[in-house]
Amino acid sequence: MTERTRSILWLVLLAALILAPLAVTSGRWIQFMELTLFIAVLGQGWNILGGYGGQYSFGHALFFGTGAYIQALLQFKFGMSPWLTMWFAIAGGVLIGSFVGFLSFRYGLRGSYFALITLAFAEAFLVLARSFISITEGGRGVQLDLNQDPDQAIATFQFTFASDFLQANGYYYTILIILILASGATWWMARTRFGAQLAAVRENEDAAAALGINAFRVKMAAICMSAAITAAAGVYYTQKFLYVDPGLAYGPGKSVEALVVAIIGGLGTVLGPLVGSLFVHGIGEAAKEVVGLVLGDRPGVDLILYGVILVLVLAFMPKGLVGLLEAGWRRLSGPAATKDTGDA
Amino acid sequence: MEFFGLQLPSYSWETVLGSAIGGIFLGAIYALVALGLTLIYGVLHIINFAHGALLMLAMYAVYFLWALFGIDPYLAMVIVVPGGFLFGYGMQRFVIGQASHGRDEIILLITLGIAIVIENGALFAFSADEHLVQVPYDLDGIYLGVTYAVYPELAALGGSLLVTLCLWLFMTRTDTGKAIRAVAKERQGARIVGINVEHIFAISFGIGTACVAVAASLLAPTYAVHPQFGYLFVLIAFTVVVLGGMGSFVGALVGGFIIGITEQLGRLYLGESLGLITISAIFILILLFRPTGLFGQRVR
Amino acid sequence: MLEVGGITKRFGGLVAVDNASLSVPEGGIVSLIGPNGAGKTTLFAVIAGFLKPDSGTVTFAGRDVTGLKPHELCRLGIVRTFQVVQPFANLSVRENIAVGAHTRIRSRAAALARAGEVAHQLGMDAMLDQSAGALTVAGRKRLELARALATAPQLLLLDEVMAGLNPTEIDEIVHLIRDIRDSGVTVLLTEHVMRAVMDLSEYTYVLNNGAVISAGEPAQIVADPAVIEAYLGHGASADPAAAGAEGGHA
Numbered sequence: 001m002t003e004r005t006r007s008i009l010w011l012v013l014l015a016a017l018i019l020a021p022l023a024v025t026s027g028r029w030i031q032f033m034e035l036t037l038f039i040a041v042l043g044q045g046w047n048i049l050g051g052y053g054g055q056y057s058f059g060h061a062l063f064f065g066t067g068a069y070i071q072a073l074l075q076f077k078f079g080m081s082p083w084l085t086m087w088f089a090i091a092g093g094v095l096i097g098s099f100v101g102f103l104s105f106r107y108g109l110r111g112s113y114f115a116l117i118t119l120a121f122a123e124a125f126l127v128l129a130r131s132f133i134s135i136t137e138g139g140r141g142v143q144l145d146l147n148q149d150p151d152q153a154i155a156t157f158q159f160t161f162a163s164d165f166l167q168a169n170g171y172y173y174t175i176l177i178i179l180i181l182a183s184g185a186t187w188w189m190a191r192t193r194f195g196a197q198l199a200a201v202r203e204n205e206d207a208a209a210a211l212g213i214n215a216f217r218v219k220m221a222a223i224c225m226s227a228a229i230t231a232a233a234g235v236y237y238t239q240k241f242l243y244v245d246p247g248l249a250y251g252p253g254k255s256v257e258a259l260v261v262a263i264i265g266g267l268g269t270v271l272g273p274l275v276g277s278l279f280v281h282g283i284g285e286a287a288k289e290v291v292g293l294v295l296g297d298r299p300g301v302d303l304i305l306y307g308v309i310l311v312l313v314l315a316f317m318p319k320g321l322v323g324l325l326e327a328g329w330r331r332l333s334g335p336a337a338t339k340d341t342g343d344a
Numbered sequence: 345m346e347f348f349g350l351q352l353p354s355y356s357w358e359t360v361l362g363s364a365i366g367g368i369f370l371g372a373i374y375a376l377v378a379l380g381l382t383l384i385y386g387v388l389h390i391i392n393f394a395h396g397a398l399l400m401l402a403m404y405a406v407y408f409l410w411a412l413f414g415i416d417p418y419l420a421m422v423i424v425v426p427g428g429f430l431f432g433y434g435m436q437r438f439v440i441g442q443a444s445h446g447r448d449e450i451i452l453l454i455t456l457g458i459a460i461v462i463e464n465g466a467l468f469a470f471s472a473d474e475h476l477v478q479v480p481y482d483l484d485g486i487y488l489g490v491t492y493a494v495y496p497e498l499a500a501l502g503g504s505l506l507v508t509l510c511l512w513l514f515m516t517r518t519d520t521g522k523a524i525r526a527v528a529k530e531r532q533g534a535r536i537v538g539i540n541v542e543h544i545f546a547i548s549f550g551i552g553t554a555c556v557a558v559a560a561s562l563l564a565p566t567y568a569v570h571p572q573f574g575y576l577f578v579l580i581a582f583t584v585v586v587l588g589g590m591g592s593f594v595g596a597l598v599g600g601f602i603i604g605i606t607e608q609l610g611r612l613y614l615g616e617s618l619g620l621i622t623i624s625a626i627f628i629l630i631l632l633f634r635p636t637g638l639f640g641q642r643v644r
Numbered sequence: 645m646l647e648v649g650g651i652t653k654r655f656g657g658l659v660a661v662d663n664a665s666l667s668v669p670e671g672g673i674v675s676l677i678g679p680n681g682a683g684k685t686t687l688f689a690v691i692a693g694f695l696k697p698d699s700g701t702v703t704f705a706g707r708d709v710t711g712l713k714p715h716e717l718c719r720l721g722i723v724r725t726f727q728v729v730q731p732f733a734n735l736s737v738r739e740n741i742a743v744g745a746h747t748r749i750r751s752r753a754a755a756l757a758r759a760g761e762v763a764h765q766l767g768m769d770a771m772l773d774q775s776a777g778a779l780t781v782a783g784r785k786r787l788e789l790a791r792a793l794a795t796a797p798q799l800l801l802l803d804e805v806m807a808g809l810n811p812t813e814i815d816e817i818v819h820l821i822r823d824i825r826d827s828g829v830t831v832l833l834t835e836h837v838m839r840a841v842m843d844l845s846e847y848t849y850v851l852n853n854g855a856v857i858s859a860g861e862p863a864q865i866v867a868d869p870a871v872i873e874a875y876l877g878h879g880a881s882a883d884p885a886a887a888g889a890e891g892g893h894a
Contacts, residue, residue, distance in 0.1 A: 113635060115452060116631065117628060123624050124628070188426065204733075211744045211747060212746075239385050288772075299467055300465070304464045304468060307457045307461035314444075315454070316420050
């Protein structure tokens, strides 16, 4: 695939995502896409540390929850503007990320041990969020006031009661912008020296060190970038749902969603998390529909599929859906297709 | 009582001791679950993320045997333990072994995927409601001086020690046990002398699952089962294994008791909610400062 | 250029390296040999920063670099290759070499270009876009060399680079190493393949049981009774003909 073809496809995708709500106005579909894009952002955050960096985190909810909580608490307790609190939320995520990263990488935790310690930290924060009621409101959770004044919609960063366009599409474009920024940052990162060094550390940390790479610093940068993006997803979540509690913030659900869509979509690719999210979320919703018709509303159907698809992809498609699509394209173009420089 | 500037409640030593004894009973169960996990790690070198989900599944089996057929949970072991063994054997031989193609890095993810399927399968099939086996003797017990030990707790301690003993005998006295230890020590070498390594892997996984099935029977009279039960246990089980040392039987036992006591005392002094932080804290500290644990071998 | 003074390294009760010293002049090719278990790899690891010595110093270009980490040493100009090759399997050959180039080059484009140059220098043009994981052993060894070269080192540490190569490939690598030295890089290599040692090195140190038992020009040390005994066992030096030039085997 030539660079030109690739660029055209990117633009087409971008245009489709931006123009979609104007063409398809079904509320149901917009809800679906909002959730899909949200999970894609979670996945993109995870992807930077896990896909590009090769450090699989099982506790990414830690960064999500911190972002969501800070965003909620600063508004709830101090009445700050959400446009201001979001920077604190992201900074908070990065701070936690550097804390966990510092401990894990300084003590040389890799592979399964790193996965386990991230899980332990997420669990610890879950307990802390539940226990320190004076700070986090504990199990009751933080409930933000719903803004019902359309003129205040932008100021309060809430679009449930807003002008027509914002009411229908405000949240959609918010999460889309976040995804575009996150993906853009990922795309740019992969093309820099840092990206090459991160890939080297992922492939073989010792060899990378022998070639002059400070693996600790590279991994720290990766986890901070990853945490920032995931915390941003937390910010969106708070603004959209106006409610955070320990289980939603730090529970395993978000950790699992993040890694599942990143892996299924394709580790270490910019498009992976979005493709993974579309596919998995789409199939999940479809399954819920079908099962709902036969057996009524039963939770768990979609997640069962998430797990099954994950195992299948790990077993048979290690490069994920993006890898599959690229292989398919190569086959269609024939063996004489020009070599591409690789979209990292 | 002061502890790092935190004002902790003051208890009589009887209460503390009683709590610690309760921790020993609980710890026995943790040790049993950890035993299965550490065996699987020692032989296959994989961290079985589905371990908790398997425990949950076994507990549902025990529950339904009781609810539908009136079978006492302890007697149910006769069915559930062999069943667990077969399930674990099959899972390793036909799912994990096949899916991983020998790539160690992704086995953790595969077991995670399996855990997700099992947990949500249970959610889908049984809903999120809690189910508790009611046995007539669950409140009877004996008086141990500072505390009252109910029969289920005593059975848990006894059962765990018995299973550990049986396992130790199995590993040291039988041919299969020796083959398992051979594979754990030197995979390729074992292959060369004719040991069917895939079979041994599956047997080890089966035994690990059987341990969990025993634990399920022992837990059933006291703990209500729900789909998330396994997830809560997984972190504790991992903490025990890492504390005791990956691949060490003794470590699993000792670790189990230490964690059981710590959790109970943590709950006593820090409250039901915050008490759980002691487990995460121990886990993190061990991983950072002594990853080989108390009795473990090399770090992976 | 490199002065190693009195390095001792213990693992528990085992003394892996025992007060070993060696010296590598600028622009020279020096080899370190010895039977299996002699401590060559451990000493190498200490010099390259992967292990900290219990005592002794490593001085590079007059500067004490003992205990520095591998990536710090690389920036100072010391780079090592690995006995068991460690390619970045999922990256292309070009991308692999570029990682080395990035030590000194910031720009991605420039690093990729430099990678192409280094590859050309080592005759690897045809492989540039292949995945490193798909290379043969000989190809991977060449890649290791290329990657190390791309970091623009002053001292190159080669850890048993001939292992696993057939005679033709050995000749090629020997040729390459000489070219590398001629371009201004000092070389210290550990080796088992005696022919390569004889062909390449100007000076040789022999290690046995962690200690340096002999040092000198290759032709001399091959005839040294202490060296023959180390390789072939007690009493072997009584019959020098039995030792021959092809001593030492894996």
